[in-house]
Amino acid sequence: MCSGILWGGIILQLILMLAFDWPGPQVILYGVLSGMLWGSANFLVIPLVRICGLALGFSLYHIINLSWGYCLSRFGLFGMDQDVGRIPVLRDVGVFVLLASFVMLFWVEPEEAKTTTAPLKTKERPSQSVRHKATAPTQSDETSPMGQQNDDEVEVVKSPTAGQPSRKYLFGLSRVHAIKLAGIALAIAAGVLTAMNGWPYALWTQTQQGKDMMAVQFVFSQTIGIYTVSSIWYWLSSTIRQFAFKKRTNHSVIRPAFIAGLFWVIGDVNMLYGIDGIGYAAAYTLDAVGPVMVASVLSLLWFKEIKETRQRLWFIGSFVTQVAGCIMVAVGA
Template identity: 25%
Template sequence: MFFQWVLCAAIWIAGLVTNCITNFPTFYPLAMLGGFLWATGNICVVPIIKTIGLGLGMLIWGSFNLLSGWASGRFGWFGLHPEVPNKPTMNYIAIAFAMLSAVIWLFVKSEGSQQQIINECEDALLTDEEEDRRSEEEDVVGRSWMDGMSPLRRRMIGCALSVFSGLLYGLSFTPVIYIKDNYPGASKTDVHYVFAHFCGIFATSTLYFAIYCAFKKNKPEVFPSAILPGLISGGMWAIADIGWFAANQYLSEAVSFPIITTGPGIIASLWGIFVFKEVRGVRNFIIMGVAYCFTITGAVLAGFSKS
């Protein structure tokens, strides 16, 4: 909860800078709803990583992010104007390839405890002083609600949370597109809605963090070592999301979502292989290779469907 709040603070700062650069466009409160959806889905990320790992988690939520975002734009759900690609058949095939890659990824098995894997990586990088501080933090945290669960239950919870997060992520742009389609005089430049969207993200994360502090009787678990990584992560995410706003404008959701949502999954899975060592074995690598082929093919076909 603390990490997300720091992350979203950095996101809001990036949105404020963007608002200044774009000469303070009209602020539409409805655009904050998209930020609420994203922040609500993002709460599940840490439990997802702890239950099924970074690679598998991101690929599942990325797939459902793709499906909900693409469908809402392509078919005009929630009051949007339908966005039909120049080559609809090719676009459908791209979606099919992307979703098949998600199904294939379900057969990849993470090896060992995710937290144990992360701790092993950290042990090689921490100094004695940092290791002592981490031990103190772990003593404060105590047992997580996920500790003691069977591997099957952890996997089921992780997959369910990934689906939930993905659906909310995919709908996070819907309020902005609704404003563009239905509000007279509203700007057609998607980046003009970034600040309102990011305000929704920070307001929602602040609300959740306040609820968490109240639940913990004003004794929240706060870790200084998470502040700088949170700020850096928030800045990186904000820059990428601003690019996504621009991609939606020039390509439409029906084209941008298949490309953008599948790429991060590949990167995350490579981190899972080479850094966290959560995926091992020839069988898993073969399955991942097939999934990569489907993912890349889907992204390429989505791009060509616009031409």
């Protein structure tokens, strides 16, 4: 995905250089910092979902992201200009409504998410290449996709044997509870980092350089920061996995992630101009909720991941609540 983001930034920069006759690309350090914050947050999302599950993981992540991102500008934190909005009370209530909608998502679990724990041990992961599938040995229920026993996954899923005490790891907690707490910590960290990725842009717009330049000129520097920090995190994690845990890193499918990166660049440009148009607090709030609403519609209508009637009612109720909250935030801005 980060490769797609970098290529999207390069293509955008080339188009703008030809259209506006710019002498060359300009790297903005505020933009690099913004990209590094977002790239670090994106790196944490996958492990937190694997540990906490979609419901708890994504709910915590979006609640932290939305509330912290809104408070940054609402109260003028970390040097940002305070943005109270046209109708402050209405906009504040709208944010609480949006937070309530994410709490409602806690009771919504897609059908596939309910059955991912057991099948992961017996079927091949989508990230495995065709060459590796052809050469990998036959797997049993006790082995990982690499043909080796995956003790970590087995220990997390299985409960302690009857009659044996649970092993203690941290502050008297069992391994399962310690991993859950680690997942919650990852969700909080990812939410805060995602919310902070717009903070450098707000500071940049307050400088003379930011006032003289176009918002779209900020994007190329963001893509450089994202690609740089993502490469660093990938090198570190794969090295630790290889030498400390003796496990190979499975590579993901390239094309879908690359296309997703291109879409991210388009969305980022619109977000920056939205911040300039209606203010940081309202624009970032709507930007944080928008992807969730689009993903909700696709999940329900296109992929049909939610089949139970009770789950669908919670899901639709959350979506309607999000629409109401977005309207209140937009009007209050």
